Amino acid sequence: MPEPNRLLRAARERLPSSSVPGERASRADVADGVAHWLWETTRTRYPFDAHYVAKLERGVVRWPSAAYRAALRHVLSASDDAALGFTPPVEFRRAGRTVVVQRMAVRRRHRQGGHRDRTGPHADLSPEPARDCCCPGRFGPGGRADSVPLAGRFSCAAADVDLVYPGRAGLGRRIRPIRSSLAFGQRLRCTLDRRGPAGLHLRRLKEAPSGTAETRRAFRAGAELAGIVATMAWDEAAHGAAQRYFKLAAQLAHVAGDDALAAVALASLARQCFDLDRPADGLEVVQLAQYATRRTASPRLRAVLATREAWAHAQLGDAPAFRRTVRLAEDYFSEGLRDGDAATPSVRSLDEAELMGVIGARYRDLSRHDVRHAAEAQDYIGRAIALRDPDRVRNRVFDLVGLARAHLITREPERAAELIGMAMPDAAPWTSGRVGVKLRDFHREAGTFATVPAVRDIREVVAAKLAV
Structure with missing residues (x-):
């Protein structure tokens, strides 16, 4: 207690x-x-x-x-x-360097058996060895949760990431600063192909004088590259590597003077927290991003951050806060794009279909606490499917799987099975990543209706595709 x-x-x-x-x-x-x-x-x-x-x-x-x-x-x-x-935060010395952690985090790690968190606020931001990029995902053989405790190698509390803004948010100021282009190159060289466009950016960054417009552009390019690496690692459930690169992306964007891009990186880190069922941590990260951009954020960026905040409230079961934040997201979205939004792809890509899909999925999360919200989830996700660009196939797969899971909650197993059947042909290229995670979630949740013939058949299809 x-x-x-x-x-x-x-x-x-x-x-x-x-x-x-x-x-x-x-x-x-x-x-x-x-x-x-x-x-x-x-x-x-x-x-x-x-x-x-x-x-x-x-x-x-x-x-x-x-x-x-x-x-x-x-x-x-x-x-x-x-x-x-x-x-x-508590400060203590370890291996000749200062580490800042939350007291509660210390107690939590102690209860979990003293795992040393290599992804804490002052972990080395250089890439892990190649073997770590293939670390077990959220599910091991048989669809069970990974036997290696995620808490032992993942930490996404705001105490870890608010150090991106030293002196601005006031939550710690001892992160190792990125002082040179060479340090940045060393952090990404193991991951990025230096012979292609990425290598060109690295060379330009290394050669540019510090503090110039050229250097800022190069740091921004580095932030975008780090964000891509983070997303790829996260999609393959390499959570430790993904967290480090999201943090690196936020740092580089801040050095480049692009707080919108830094906020987007933090929003991605928050979403990773939500995927790992750590809504309190994710909420703190989102609030940091909101606070850091309180004077500069465009309406569309505010909408993106509001959807992340709503995600936290949904997982926590706080329906009033969730509804209030969803209304804010819709209000911000209605104000339209601004000129600066085009420079931040994640902000620009929040179209109406994506907004409907995200809100619908969050209503489904909320329905775990109160099943009455499942009907609203179905309504929003249905609108997302109707509005979705046919070229965004992967997003449509997420919509169909999410809608199927909402129909399981309202005890409509035949409709859920039908939707998964529609999703499976397009899902094949992505079953090793987060699409596979969502399908496994469906497979587990549909176990309640395993005697329904349509559900039994589609669960067999999913199991064969994912080797569940």
């Missing part, structure tokens, strides 16, 4: 209620004050509510984001974070 934050609760109870004269401030009063202050200072709507205040007071969250801490200090008239019982 986490230790309650008595200092925070005492500070709240010293504050007069803004809604009931003569009473102490409730958690809702504090949440309203924080949300109002954040809107006034950042023009960004944060999903800060009474439920989150309760988590803070129970000690479930000991080190909230910099934005939340600043707002709470203002609302509760606190001189510093310590006055509100917030525990900063």
